[in-house]
Amino acid sequence: MFPQFYQNHLEKQLKPTEYHTLKALVYLLQSHKQVSIELLASFWPYPIQFESRRRSLQRFLKLDSLNIESLWFPLVKEHLQAKFNKSQPLKLAIDRTQWRAHNVFMVSLIWEKRSIPLYWGLLDKRGCSNIDEQKALLTPVLELLSDYEVIVLGDREFGSVKLASWLCERQVKFIFRVKQGRYIQEENSDYIRLSDMGLVPGTSFYLVETKFTQQKGFGNFDIAGYWRRKYRGKQEDVALVSFD
Numbered sequence: 411m412f413p414q415f416y417q418n419h420l421e422k423q424l425k426p427t428e429y430h431t432l433k434a435l436v437y438l439l440q441s442h443k444q445v446s447i448e449l450l451a452s453f454w455p456y457p458i459q460f461e462s463r464r465r466s467l468q469r470f471l472k473l474d475s476l477n478i479e480s481l482w483f484p485l486v487k488e489h490l491q492a493k494f495n496k497s498q499p500l501k502l503a504i505d506r507t508q509w510r511a512h513n514v515f516m517v518s519l520i521w522e523k524r525s526i527p528l529y530w531g532l533l534d535k536r537g538c539s540n541i542d543e544q545k546a547l548l549t550p551v552l553e554l555l556s557d558y559e560v561i562v563l564g565d566r567e568f569g570s571v572k573l574a575s576w577l578c579e580r581q582v583k584f585i586f587r588v589k590q591g592r593y594i595q596e597e598n599s600d601y602i603r604l605s606d607m608g609l610v611p612g613t614s615f616y617l618v619e620t621k622f623t624q625q626k627g628f629g630n631f632d633i634a635g636y637w638r639r640k641y642r643g644k645q646e647d648v649a650l651v652s653f654d
C-alpha cells in the first residue's frame with residue numbers, strides 16, 4: 411500500500427500497533443472516500459464493539475506522533491529528492507477553504523496538474539486569514555524548502571503588500587491576484603486605479619517596478635493584467651490582475 415520509503419520512515423516514527431492502525435485507516439479512506447469517524451469505525455476490521463472502535467480511532471488521531479513536521483515533512487523531502495530538479499522552481503499554492511464549520515488553511519505543492527498538501531491548519535474563526543496567520547502557515551514550508559527556489563501563488567485574499575514585502579525579505583518569489591480597486595503609480599505619474607488601466611477582453615499589460623498601494627514604506631512590484639478574449643462563444647466576465 412505504501413511506497414517503500416514511506417514504510418521505512420513510518421515504521422521508525424510509529425509503534426507497530428500505530429503503524430498497522432494507520433495502514434488500515436488509509437485503506438478505508440481510499441476504499442470508502444469518507445472521513446466520517448462513525449462510518450470508518452463501522453468498517454473497522456477489529457472484532458470489538460462499534461463504540462470501542464470509534465473511541466479507538468479518535469484516540470489514534472489525537473496522538474502526538476501524528477504531527478506534520480516529524481511524520482510528513484521527511485516524506486516530502488524524500489519525494490522532492492526523487493522527483494524534482496533543484497534547478498527548477500517549486501510552485502506553492504496558498505489557499506483557504508470553508509468546509510462545513512471548519513476554516514481550513516493550506517499550502518500545497520503544484521505537481522503535474524495536481525496539488526500535494528504540505529502544511530495545513532484550522533483557523534479558529536470564519537472568514538479570511540490575516541498576515542500573522544499567513545506567515546505562520548508559510549514559515550515551516552519555506553524552511554523545509556530552503557534548498558529550492560520557490561514561487562508562492564495566491565488568489566485575491568493573499569494579495570496584500572504586507573505579505574508581499576515579507577516574502578521579499580525572505581527572497582521568495584510570488585504571484586498574487588489582486589482586486590482592480592487597488593492603486594498603482596508608475597514613475598513620474600500620478601496614482602491610478604487598476605480598473606482604470608483600460609483592460610478589455612483580448613488585451614493585457616505588464617508593468618515593471620511599479621509602486622503598488624498609496625501606503626508608505628513598501629517597495630515596487632511588477633504588475634500584470636490579462637483579460638481573455640471571447641473563446642468558443644464564452645466570455646470571461648472578469649479580468650486577471652496579479653503582482654509579483
